[in-house]
Amino acid sequence: MEISHERSGDVVVVVPVGRVDAVTSDKLEQSLLGLVAQGEAKLVLEMRAVEYISSAGLRVLLRLARKQKERSGRIVLSSLGPAVRQVFELAGFVSLFEMEASRELAITRLANAPSP
Amino acid sequence: MEACERMRVPGSKEGLRLAAERFEAFSAAHGLSKGEVWPFQVALDETLSNIVGHGLSGGGEGTAIEIELRLQGREIEMLIVDDAPAFNPLEAPTPDTELPLEERQVGGLGIALLRKLMEVVEYERRGERNRLRLRRKLMEEA
Numbered sequence: 001m002e003i004s005h006e007r008s009g010d011v012v013v014v015v016p017v018g019r020v021d022a023v024t025s026d027k028l029e030q031s032l033l034g035l036v037a038q039g040e041a042k043l044v045l046e047m048r049a050v051e052y053i054s055s056a057g058l059r060v061l062l063r064l065a066r067k068q069k070e071r072s073g074r075i076v077l078s079s080l081g082p083a084v085r086q087v088f089e090l091a092g093f094v095s096l097f098e099m100e101a102s103r104e105l106a107i108t109r110l111a112n113a114p115s116p
Numbered sequence: 117m118e119a120c121e122r123m124r125v126p127g128s129k130e131g132l133r134l135a136a137e138r139f140e141a142f143s144a145a146h147g148l149s150k151g152e153v154w155p156f157q158v159a160l161d162e163t164l165s166n167i168v169g170h171g172l173s174g175g176g177e178g179t180a181i182e183i184e185l186r187l188q189g190r191e192i193e194m195l196i197v198d199d200a201p202a203f204n205p206l207e208a209p210t211p212d213t214e215l216p217l218e219e220r221q222v223g224g225l226g227i228a229l230l231r232k233l234m235e236v237v238e239y240e241r242r243g244e245r246n247r248l249r250l251r252r253k254l255m256e257e258a
Contacts, residue, residue, distance in 0.1 A: 019157070022165035023133045052154040054161040055226035065217055082257075083154040090232045091225060092213025 003031045011042045011110045013103060017049040020057035029060040036064065041073035042110040046103045048079035053087050065096060072116035074098065078106035119146055119187040125164075127179040127198065132164045135183060142185050151257040155233040156192055159250050162226035166205070167198045167246075193236075193251040203246055204239045205230060 001018035012035055016028055035043060045061075061077075068075050076098045080088065088094050100106040121142050125131035139160055143153045160183075167181060184195040210228035211221040231237055235252040 019136060021132075021136065021157075021161040022169075023129060023136065023161075051150055052157050054158045054165075055222070055229055056161070056165060058225060059222045062217070062220060062222060069217065082151065083255075087158065087229065090213075090229055095214075096217050096220065 001027060003028060005031075005035070008107050009111055010115060011044055011107050012040045013044040013046055013107065015046045015049065019051050020053040020060075022054060022056040025054075025056040025060045028057065029063070032060070032064050033067070036067050036071070036073065041068075041071065041116050042113070043068070043073070043075040044103060044106040044110065045075060045077050046079055046106075047077055047084050048081065048103075050081065050084050052083045055091070058087070058091055058093060061093070062096070074110060074113065076100055076106040076109055078103045117146060117187055117189060119185075121185045123183050123185075124180045125183065127168050127181050127200075129168065131181060132161065132168060135160060135164055135181075138183075139185065142187075146187055148187075148254065149257065152254040153192070155252060155255055156194060156250075159230050159233055160194060160196075162230045163196050163205075163248060163250070166203070166226060167196075167200050170200075170203070190254050191251060192254065193249065196248045196250070197245055199245050202241045204241070205248065206237060206239050 001016055001020065001024040004015045006013045014032060018024065020028060065075060078100045079102055080099065100109055123135065123138050125134045136157065139157055164181060179199060182197040186193045205227045208224055208227045210224045234250045236250065238249040240247045
C-alpha cells in the first residue's frame with residue numbers, strides 16, 4: 001500500500017492506494033496518527049483506490065475517529081468503492097463516520113466548518 | 117472453469133503478505149476481477165491474522181499455514197489448515213455493531229465479517245490441526 005497526502009487550505013487529504021489489511025494497516029495508522037499528533041484537525045480519507053479493507057483497517061479507523069473526537073477534530077471518508085462500502089455496512093461502521101461521495105465534497109464540508 | 121492451487125506460508129506477518137499476493141496472482145491468472153474476489157481476500161486476511169495473532173503467538177517460529185484455493189465455475193473454496201490451538205470461529209462471540217463510537221468493541225469483528233461474507237464456513241479439528249473451509253460465489257459486480 002502506498003499513502004500520499006495533499007493539502008487543501010486547512011484540510012489534509014490522505015490517499016491510501018491498495019489493500020488495507022492486517023499487513024498494511026500499521027502503515028496507515030502511523031500516517032494518520034502522525035497527522036493527528038501534528039494537530040491537523042480536518043482530515044479527509046480518500047478511499048477511491050482502496051481495493052478492500054479488513055477488520056485490521058476498521059480498527060485503525062475506529063481508533064482514529066476516537067482520537068479526532070477527543071481533540072474536537074474531524075475526519076470525513078470520501079469515495080468509498082463497493083467493496084469498502086459493503087464491509088462498512090456489514091461491520092455497522094456507516095453510522096460512525098462522516099462520508100461524502102467525492103474528495104471535493106469532503107473538502108468542502110470541512111473547509112466550511114469552524115476550526116476547533 | 118476449474119483450477120486449484122496449494123501453498124504453504126509461514127505463520128507470520130510475512131506469511132500474510134505472501135498469501136495475499138498469491139491469491140491476487142491466482143485470481144488474475146484466471147481472469148477474475150478485483151470486484152469479484154474481494155470477499156475472499158478479506159476472509160483470508162481475517163483467518164490468517166487470527167491464526168498468527170492469537171493461535172501461534174509464542175511458538176510461531178517455523179510453523180506453516182497450508183492454503184488450498186479451488187475455483188469451480190463461479191465459486192471459490194478456500195481450505196486453510198494450521199496447527200495452532202483449537203479455535204472454532206463459528207463459536208466465537210461477535211461484537212454488537214450498533215453501539216456508538218465510544219463503546220464500540222473491535223474484538224471479534226474480523227470473525228463476524230468472515231461469517232457474513234462467506235456462504236459456507238465449516239470448521240473441523242482433525243488431530244492437532246484446525247481445518248477451516250470457506251466458500252461462496254464470486255461477488256456480483258455493481
